[in-house]
Amino acid sequence: MTLSAYRRRFAVVLLLCFSNAVVAAIDPARATFDNTRDLIYQIRVMDVSANTRSSTGSGFLIASDGSIATNYHVIASAISSPDKYRIEVLQDDEVMSYIGRIVHVDVVHDLAILSTDIDTDNFIPLATREPAKGDRVYSIGYPYDLGLTVVPGTYNGLIPHSASPRVHFTGSLNPGMSGGPAFNGDDEVIGVNVATSGNQISFLVPVSNLNDLIAEAATSPPDDLNRAIADQLAANSKRMINEMLEGNWETVPLGGAHALNEMTGFLRCWGNSRDEDKATDDRPFWAQRMCQTDHNIFVNRGFNTGKIELQFYWIESDTLNGAQFYNYYERIFSGYRPGNSGREQDLGNWACHENFVDNNAAMNTKGVFCARAYKDFEGIFDILFLQGSMNDKTEAHMIHFTLAGTTRDLAVQFTRRFMEAGTW
Amino acid sequence: MVAPVIRVTTEGSAPRLIHPTTSRIRIGRALDNDVVLDDPYVDPYHAVLDTREPGQWLLKDLDSRNGTRQGRGHIENVQLESGAQLTLGKSHIQVFSRDHETAPALSLYDLEHRLISHDGIALMISLFLILAGLSGITLYTAYDGGEVRLETIISILAGALFGPVIVAGFWALIGRLLRGQSRFRALVNITLVALIIPLLVEPVLYALYFNLPGASSLFLLVTALNVVVGGAYLYVVLTIATRLTPWVRQFSTAAVVLAAVAMFSITQWSSRDDFVHHPAYDGRMMHPTLLLRSGISNDQFMAVLPELFDHASMMATDDS
Numbered sequence: 001m002t003l004s005a006y007r008r009r010f011a012v013v014l015l016l017c018f019s020n021a022v023v024a025a026i027d028p029a030r031a032t033f034d035n036t037r038d039l040i041y042q043i044r045v046m047d048v049s050a051n052t053r054s055s056t057g058s059g060f061l062i063a064s065d066g067s068i069a070t071n072y073h074v075i076a077s078a079i080s081s082p083d084k085y086r087i088e089v090l091q092d093d094e095v096m097s098y099i100g101r102i103v104h105v106d107v108v109h110d111l112a113i114l115s116t117d118i119d120t121d122n123f124i125p126l127a128t129r130e131p132a133k134g135d136r137v138y139s140i141g142y143p144y145d146l147g148l149t150v151v152p153g154t155y156n157g158l159i160p161h162s163a164s165p166r167v168h169f170t171g172s173l174n175p176g177m178s179g180g181p182a183f184n185g186d187d188e189v190i191g192v193n194v195a196t197s198g199n200q201i202s203f204l205v206p207v208s209n210l211n212d213l214i215a216e217a218a219t220s221p222p223d224d225l226n227r228a229i230a231d232q233l234a235a236n237s238k239r240m241i242n243e244m245l246e247g248n249w250e251t252v253p254l255g256g257a258h259a260l261n262e263m264t265g266f267l268r269c270w271g272n273s274r275d276e277d278k279a280t281d282d283r284p285f286w287a288q289r290m291c292q293t294d295h296n297i298f299v300n301r302g303f304n305t306g307k308i309e310l311q312f313y314w315i316e317s318d319t320l321n322g323a324q325f326y327n328y329y330e331r332i333f334s335g336y337r338p339g340n341s342g343r344e345q346d347l348g349n350w351a352c353h354e355n356f357v358d359n360n361a362a363m364n365t366k367g368v369f370c371a372r373a374y375k376d377f378e379g380i381f382d383i384l385f386l387q388g389s390m391n392d393k394t395e396a397h398m399i400h401f402t403l404a405g406t407t408r409d410l411a412v413q414f415t416r417r418f419m420e421a422g423t424w
Numbered sequence: 425m426v427a428p429v430i431r432v433t434t435e436g437s438a439p440r441l442i443h444p445t446t447s448r449i450r451i452g453r454a455l456d457n458d459v460v461l462d463d464p465y466v467d468p469y470h471a472v473l474d475t476r477e478p479g480q481w482l483l484k485d486l487d488s489r490n491g492t493r494q495g496r497g498h499i500e501n502v503q504l505e506s507g508a509q510l511t512l513g514k515s516h517i518q519v520f521s522r523d524h525e526t527a528p529a530l531s532l533y534d535l536e537h538r539l540i541s542h543d544g545i546a547l548m549i550s551l552f553l554i555l556a557g558l559s560g561i562t563l564y565t566a567y568d569g570g571e572v573r574l575e576t577i578i579s580i581l582a583g584a585l586f587g588p589v590i591v592a593g594f595w596a597l598i599g600r601l602l603r604g605q606s607r608f609r610a611l612v613n614i615t616l617v618a619l620i621i622p623l624l625v626e627p628v629l630y631a632l633y634f635n636l637p638g639a640s641s642l643f644l645l646v647t648a649l650n651v652v653v654g655g656a657y658l659y660v661v662l663t664i665a666t667r668l669t670p671w672v673r674q675f676s677t678a679a680v681v682l683a684a685v686a687m688f689s690i691t692q693w694s695s696r697d698d699f700v701h702h703p704a705y706d707g708r709m710m711h712p713t714l715l716l717r718s719g720i721s722n723d724q725f726m727a728v729l730p731e732l733f734d735h736a737s738m739m740a741t742d743d744s
Contacts, residue, residue: 282569319569326711328568334707341701348740350703353728356634356710356719364715367725370703371733373740381736384703390712408733412726419722 028185032138033150035187036060039124042142043070043100043114043179044088045078058141058180058193059089059100059114062126062214066118068100069210070179071194072110073298075102079225080300080345080376089116092148104217107229108164108236108297108306109209110194112179113217124181126207127188131155139171139193139204141180149177155190158206163240163266163293163306167191167204195295230377233297233305237406240266240293240308241414249421255287255314257389257397260421267291267310284317284328284394296340297405303346305374305382305405309339313398322393329388329396333366338384339402347382348373357387359419364390369415374405383411385418426522428475428506433516434463449473451512452486465490465513473504473519481519483510536663543609551616552585558623559584588615599665607664614664618657622650633708635716642708647688655681 039061044053057074061067068089078085079102087100100114131137135155143149153171169182173196181189182204191204222228247264254271262269273287289312297306315332317325352370359365368386383403389396401418403411428449433439444458451459454468461470467488474482481504485492492499493511504510506521530537559581592615596606626646633642659677662668668676 281571284569317569320567322711322713323565324567324569326709327565330707330709331568333709334705336707337702344699347699348736348738349697349699350705351732351736351739352703352705353725353732354706355725355728356715356717357722357725358719359722364712364719366709366719368703368705368707369725369729369732370705371729371736372703373733373736375740381733386705386707388709390709390715393712396709408730412729415729416722416726419725 029138029150029152032183032187036124037148039122040140040148040180041068041089041091043074045075045085046088048084048086056176057178060181061123063123064121066116068114068116070112072105072107072112074179075112076300104213104221105225106213108232109205111205111210111213113213125188126211127184127190131184131190133157136185137169137182139173139182141177141193143174143176161265161268163295165206167206169202169204170200171202172200173202226376230380233377233380233405234407237410241410245417254289254312256316256395257314259289259312260310262291266293282319284315286315288313303342304340307340307402307404309402311400316395320394325394333388333398336386336400338382340404346375348375366390379407380405385415429520429522430459431518434461435514447476461512461515463513463515466515470512539660539664540607540610542613548609548613551613554620555616556581556585588612588619591615595661595665602666611664614660618653621653625649631714634710651681651684
């Protein structure tokens with residue numbers, strides 16, 4: 001190194017000191033990072049046979065016994081394939097690596113608590129009050145494999161109309177940061193990094209959900225995680241379906257029929273219809289309304305649940321005759337798919353019942369009810385329900401709902417209410 | 425061979441039989457011939473059939489302008505057998521011995537004899553029209569308002585109509601090789617019938633579906649119908665195109681039908697546990713006017729659900 005290079009460097013250091021002295025404080029992001037960095041870990045899901053990491057996330061110490069909080073989706077594969085994966089917990093220096101054992105999970109809010117042998121008295125305090133909209137929030141985690149990183153952003157409150165509570169965090173979360181903490185200015189955790197939809201729009205799990213899970217893990221830790229997950233799915237479905245049953249069942253016109261509107265907060269409806277002015281053929285006119293929840297519950301790679309969708313589809317034609325129209329109608333009615341997805345190892349096959357149903361309102365319909373059971377979560381089912389009107393020769397109204405991750409009783413209750421609602 | 429009988433077929437008149445009284449039979453257009461052919465392409469004295477030598481008939485062409493042909497080849501001086509067919513000018517003569525062995529009557533009770541009689545052109549045209557009509561109805565009801573292209577319709581119709589001709593041609597070729605006779609027209613007619621039967625029966629089954637309790641397993645019924653028709657068709661064409669004995673024909677047909685049923689069952693059975701993401705429900709609607717029976721009530725519909733949940737649970741635990 002030459003003398004001039006020394007000089008230049010010295011000048012830069014001096015300049016930095018000077019500017020800090022002027023602002024008279026360290027940048028809060030740096031302060032938070034410095035205060036908490038030793039308590040934040042990378043979570044590695046290790047493939048036992050390959051003896052290397054197959055996915056990574058972040059986590060943080062929440063108690064002096066070495067307990068770590070992270071996202072459920074970070075460690076999900078270790079639950080479904082415990083012999084194939086083990087969980088390792090470590091820091092930037094990669095000096096010490098601890099085994100993580102799953103204590104409790106919350107599949108609905110995407111949280112998990114691990115126990116480790118980390119020997120420390122320090123842990124990260126959880127915030128007791130909600131920040132105000134506009135407050136600075138510092139999210140920390142291990143994006144990709146780039147080492148511990150701090151991301152400053154803005155707290156934007158809870159997302160309205162969400163299927164489960166989520167904080168809207170304006171900042172860039174990236175893969176690998178999942179499970180890491182988001183701090184307020186007092187170095188208290190206000191949420192857990194969970195998801196992003198790009199362009200600075202990111203989501204956190206509110207810290208209250210983490211508090212609930214910690215309490216439950218302390219008082220009644222589960223013996224069987226799958227049973228616990230099944231119970232959580234059932235409870236979540238019950239909350240949502242009850243809310244729908246008590247919701248707004250008043251209908252609004254759709255084509256020549258009626259459809260439900262946004263029955264309750266978490267169902268958002270979108271609609272469209274055929275543009276008759278621009279259509280170049282004589283296919284039947286259609287109009288549809290689709291109401292659904294904003295996000296699925298991640299259970300495993302390729303397997304999600306918790307989806308609720310309601311779809312109303314109206315078709316009519318003044319050019320086709322009855323035989324042609326019913327041919328077309330039948331093709332559409334035969335092509336419905338469930339709103340969630342799963343794999344063979346997660347789900348049984350569909351069992352269906354279909355019949356012609358005469359409603360109380362003297363409406364002839366064809367009804368289809370299909371259910372498939374979850375393999376690991378006893379008593380949980382996906383439901384696909386369809387009903388198509390058959391009163392008119394060139395008009396038809398199809399209604400469809402998917403209830404993913406629900407129970408028998410809830411499905412029957414909702415279906416009965418739906419069918420009895422009558423004249424769509 | 426004894427004295428000949430000659431069948432004469434001239435253009436524009438019905439075939440006639442001539443029993444010559446002389447043993448040296450002269451054939452030509454001139455009126456003093458023994459066999460007079462009223463055909464401008466025949467010479468006045470065209471040919472002579474000499475039967476004087478016992479046991480052999482000799483035909484001699486008298487250096488005629490258009491010659492005499494047996495089959496495709498020109499002949500001048502040739503020995504004939506009973507049944508020989510000759511062409512003089514545009515006329516045909518066939519020479520039989522009076523003791524020519526005549527084939528026995530075709531039996532009205534023999535399947536093959538009955539089948540090969542259905543070779544009429546009128547019948548064929550009617551069957552083609554029926555098939556074209558049925559294909560047309562299928563195309564018509566499948567119209568959904570989308571753009572219609574004439575070439576698509578033509579190619580679909582042509583495919584429906586040429587298919588049976590090609591299949592029948594294949595069997596006719598086998599018949600030609602194995603029996604010396606193609607029986608093409610009869611085979612075309614039979615192939616058309618085999619195609620038309622399922623097309624006619626399926627709409628009936630469709631109308632019965634739901635209205636007739638128990639007829640809801642339409643898929644199986646249609647499959648069974650196709651197997652039965654296919655088996656019958658195979659037996660019939662084997663009868664016409666081969667010399668197999670009835671026992672062998674029955675055995676071959678039964679073997680093919682059984683193999684088809686077995687293949688069907690095996691594929692159904694082996695795919696029973698395959699995971700499918702989308703439910704395989706029966707989405708058939710019925711046109712309101714076809715729906716004679718009323719549907720079930722909401723309560724009846726709901727009453728089935730507990731059993732359905734049990735079934736779904738069973739399918740999730742079977743192999744895990």
